[in-house]
Amino acid sequence: MIKFIILGFLNYGQFTGYDLKQMMTYSTSNFISASFGSIYPALNKLEKDGLISSTKVVENGRYKKKYTINKIGEDEFIRWLEEPIDFMRSYEDILAKVFFYKKLPKESTIKLIEQLIEDINKKIKELEKLETMIKKEAEYFEISTLYFGRDHLKFMADWYGKFVEDIKQR
Amino acid sequence: MIKFIILGFLNYGQFTGYDLKQMMTYSTSNFISASFGSIYPALNKLEKDGLISSTKVVENGRYKKKYTINKIGEDEFIRWLEEPIDFMRSYEDILAKVFFYKKLPKESTIKLIEQLIEDINKKIKELEKLETMIKKEAEYFEISTLYFGRDHLKFMADWYGKFVEDIKQR
DNA sequence: TAGCGCATGTAATATGTTACATGATTTC
DNA sequence: GAAATCATGTAACATATTACATGCGCTA
Structure with a gap:
């Protein structure tokens, strides 16, 4: 689940794990919220699987890892979005898709x-x-x-x- | 969660893990369903913690483990039922309590x-x-x-x- | 210089599922 | 005699949380 929310946000630009957490807090906390303890491992796994890539940058003297979505990641995200909605899962799962429907x-x-x-x-x-x-x-x-x-x-x-x-x- | 559903059903009599699974399938599957892989470990933990007790019986030549709720289990169940409902959890969690409200x-x-x-x-x-x-x-x-x-x-x-x-x- | 916000990450724990393993009895 | 149902349990995996560990930069 968290995996697709991350891919969804990375459709809009390059972000760090910290950025993603902020975005979730401000815009999806109504139906999905995640802790750093789930975001960072998820990012590492997504990168290992080739869905996203990271670049180490230093901004304002601060070390950051900015993530970019790859073609495989984009494809997997769209595949997920296009899947029929399983309404027996929680309504939160439905909203997670609706949130990104402008991509379709x-x-x-x-x-x-x-x-x-x-x-x-x-x-x-x-x-x-x-x-x-x-x-x-x-x-x-x-x-x-x-x-x-x-x-x-x-x-x-x-x-x-x-x-x-x-x-x-x- | 599953823990309290089990305690709730054991308020009504002595049951085996298999019985409990059936009861959930027929009456709470609308908001809570559990697999044997969660029911049996939960029963073992509840017994270890003294909330329930088991008796080994042979019925129709079949080996069974029937569980009974103890006073501690009853108290813990009522304490849970009386807790204010956390509506930010899923509506399933709310229904899990409502289902047993006749005990209150x-x-x-x-x-x-x-x-x-x-x-x-x-x-x-x-x-x-x-x-x-x-x-x-x-x-x-x-x-x-x-x-x-x-x-x-x-x-x-x-x-x-x-x-x-x-x-x-x- | 203390504290907050930014930034990443790990470890322990919680809670569950699916698949597997086993074996008896009942029903067709 | 095969298949379904009854009955218990474990192992591997999935998915997340909370708490902990670390350290930099900015502001009061």
Whole structure:
């Protein structure tokens, strides 16, 4: 996960691990935040795997390692972005992709979100079947968690429905 | 996390690791599911720590290890349930507690949920401040993730608001 | 000169998954 | 007799956090 957020930000320029942490704090902390303890090892692994490259520089007398994304990294990032959204993962995972959707052609974005909505609606129907099956025996708080699940998915389908309409009209 | 789900289920009787996995599959898979690879080690640790005890039995010629919750386990479970809900964790974590709220007196449950709603509303105000600050520079998809965050929290506050009213009227 | 911000990194810990290993009983 | 289900467990891996370790430059 953190891997793709890093690749995403490196699409916009050269940054240090410290820069990336700042960017996450200011713009993605709402759904993804990372500590230095995950950013630095992730950067090292990405470089080892050839997705990014680093240059050692001294700026204002300070030693820095600036990272640049490579072609392989760009390709892997786009491949990830274009993958259908797995809505059963947390909503944070969905937002991590949405955050970078401007990198994709408008039609791709629209297709991905419409697919997402369809998948969510399928899941809602499944849940509603389950509900009618276990309604009688289940305890109040237990069944309430099912109702929350259902309503939460309805909220998601609804929100992304409006979102996709908004994207179409832009 | 898995630890408290196990303790929660052991409040209802004696079960094996296999039983617990089944119960999760059928009733909490909506927000929590666990593999045997996490259930069995968790059971061993809980026993080592004295929160649960096991008895080896042979049923239908099959070797089983049935677990019982101890007083320490019960106390620790209730302590966890009574803790204020940390809504910044995933909604799955919230549901994990709600699922077992029948173990708590009605007034405690109501207080916990009302506190949750208050915390969510505070966070919504923070987000709205942030929005007005960065509205101008931010890119469409980037700011959309903020809007989702805000609307998602509003959905949560709303849902739990109705929930607490329903609990009061029962 | 103390403290904060910038900058990188490691070690210990937490928490889980997937795959593997084993073996019994029940069902078709 | 094969396959599914019951039943327990370990090993390798994945992914992250928190705390620690280090050191420079700027500002009060």
